[in-house]
Amino acid sequence: MTTIVSSALPTELSERQKSLAYLTLMIALVLEIVDVTIVNTALPVIERDFGAAAAQAQWVAAGYSLAFALLLMLGGRLGDAFGYSRLFIGGVAGFTLASLLCGLSASPGQLIAARVLQGSAGAMMAPQVMALIQVLYGPMERVAKLAWVGVIGGLSAISGPILGGILIHANLFDTGWRSVFLINVPVGLAATMLAVRLLPGARSPLPRGIDGRGTALLGMAMAALLYPLVRGHDLGWKPWHFALLAASPIALALVWRRTVRREGKGEAPVFPTALARQRQFVMGLSIALVFGIATGGFLFVFAFGAQTLRGYSPLETGLLHVPFSAGVMFGIAFLGRKLLASYGRWVIFGGISLMAIFAGMTLGWIEGSMPYIWALPCLGLAGVGMGMTSGPLTPVMLARVDPAHAGVASGIVKTVQELGMALGVAMVGTAFFAGSGRTMLPAIAVIEVLLVMALGLAIRLPSALFPEQER
Template sequence: MASPFPAQVMDLTERQKSLAYLTLMVALVLEIVDVTIVNTALPVIEQDFGAAAAQAQWVAAGYSLAFALLLMLGGRLGDAFGYNRLFIGGVAGFTFASMLCGLSRSPEQLIAARVLQGGAGAMMAPQVMALIQVLFQPLERVAKLAWVGVIGGLSAICGPIIGGVLIHANPFGLGWRSVFLINVPVGVLAVIVAWKLLPSARSSLTRGIDGGGTMLFAASMAAMLYPLVRGHDLGWQPWHLALLFAAPIMLALVWRRTERRAKVGAATLYAPELFHQRQFALGLAIALAFGAATGGFLFVFAFGAQKLLGFSPLETGLLHIPFSAGVMLGIAFLGRKLVTSHGKWVLVGGITLMALFAGGTLAWIETDVSLWWALPCLALAGTGMGMTSGPLTPVVLARVDRSHAGTASGLIKTVQELGMALGIAIVGTAFFAGAPTGEVGAVLPAIAAIEGLMLICLVLALGLPAPLFPEHDA
């Protein structure tokens, strides 16, 4: 960055900087909430449109996939063209896509709008951290970034609750459309404030963009996800299997291309030397598998509670409260505080808790036993999620050189979002495909898929080095 504090920042009053920061937080909430808010609305959307199960999956997965694939590109475009410009353009695009979601007249239109929404979110999200660095002095950033973590965590776990409340309240008779259209006035206000207050700044380093690598990576993910979601509905045609076979080959080509371009100093999709650090590579694999397991669990839980047990969207949203409380307990009081003293065993414990009680929660849907069985299961599953997700990012970044901190953080976020999309595809497919003819879904195959992903997480976590942090090496 040419100057860490441009003249435009020095001219801002404390009140104006606070308003600019609040605008960034509003955008952060919009982006994160829209990942999970749709889970509560999906059964209503499916009923309204008469959509197929695979289309319901794509409404959820399309957003996460587009966001993940374009996130690194969004960060690099911000470096090149200015963080404020990309932020304003991203919020405007996100707002427009939200309007298209709310006005959709078919499942296909809604899926396309969700993909556009995810792409716009990927342009907007990376600029939040960059603009906080521009707006505030180093010591000021500590509290601001702490609030980013708290607000981001609350947004993710409150999404289903907000969705249930909105559908129940049914403002202006909009039904499920309100979960998207509520973004429009908020987004318009955010664009106006951002236009007036956000400083103009960009990176002084010319890193370039690997457009070919980005497209090849996107194609490999599409080749993997499309057959997983649509294969069952379309009868598993030979070309579905061909796409699944081609996906890892294309990923290998992405790897080779990136290694080759890095050696000659060309722009790359990511920094390949990061993967030479064992703890980073293992942590990223945990983030992918854990994101898939939790994304699949939240999808099946919200869908199954309504379709199999007959809960309303509001009741389903309220059911997420003990889970949300457990997540906050795991993040704030257990995970981050214990990881420095107990290392990888905090992750092992969190993964084990999540595996046991996420399965227990879905077993409640299958057996329809007393609600008093589900509530403690939800709270303990949430605690396990918080104990794992809270310390996971610091663990992944612990031995990463500071010169790669930005790229490494972007990779973690990208992998987590890809995990969400993969989880909805894999676990959702097990849920729908395992159902007998005429049934909505089958919980036991979904539990098996989730537990398989959790087992992978557990094995990877056990493989982490005993001292996770360099300060403990002695």
């Protein structure tokens, strides 16, 4: 995604200045990650306020993730070419403006457009965080700083629904659901001003160029897949919906053909084709995509169903995420990290199994009439399963990748994860709304099928996940 920078700082910074610059990067990271999940708690309120259709509510969530995923690698390459700080500042400023537009939206269409703009700005901002950490710190210092990036990122993702519920309940200045977007404005302005003052100017010494047409073709392929999945049921599944679905793999094949051709000519491809020949990387991406669709869909329909079927308020729905969040952190920080070296693929297999069992039981609680006390352990154990899977999966995917491709491989991983979230909202959300939003059973069925597919892929991972284990 970004070229590793090993040159000295453009200007010497004191430890205090570097710490403040790092803090600025973390503020922006939290803004971007929280906005992926914070909207789930607000969607039922937005739908009631606007009288929006179910598909429009899905696009409020999916539009952000889709725009972010499709432009992420482009954002990394623009940073290489034009400077990391410049792209970071522009991305934060654009994200802040888009957040303001979200909060001021007067119709579902305006809100969806603002969310797409928000995701696009986030894609310009996010890749520069990792690059600037490499500029600010030496190799040994980066280890601790990057570890904190993982911890802060994980906490941000699972705190989004909780924060959304608290903000809507507080109803600051009578803003209701709009507060989940407007809260970004003062934070984003502060981050922009700090970035202008504190971040060093740096860019890649070997910028790789950009395949604009290839990136656009990839975007069209994903849009052709996602749009029918979100709007097909709502519009009655017209023939052209099926034509778009059929066109998506054709467009992906054209992206691959173009990538091979450009790489053969020595021109910048969308991604290095060598990565597609690395079996463990491809297997890991497949698991990440399927698991991401399942978990993204689960989080979407859980927040929606808790409010529309069980009658919980946004605050109560947000607080219901606490045991899930605690489980995710326990799964990442303790179980996944400690067990991976000893048990390898069985850690990922076990995590997916926990998610399959207890995510289904959680949604079954919404469907049934059991008391809320039933949901708490189910949510906690589903969270453990998610943490045991998502935590180890990234290092497993990158374990055998050539270091020369580490940056772009990381970008592909992040892109696939975001696409999984967008597709999860589309596929599982469509299954939920196909039942008129009154039953969880279609959504549960889709989630369980996806997780069984992920289990089938996980069992095919090699027994030795890391080269060191073969010695």
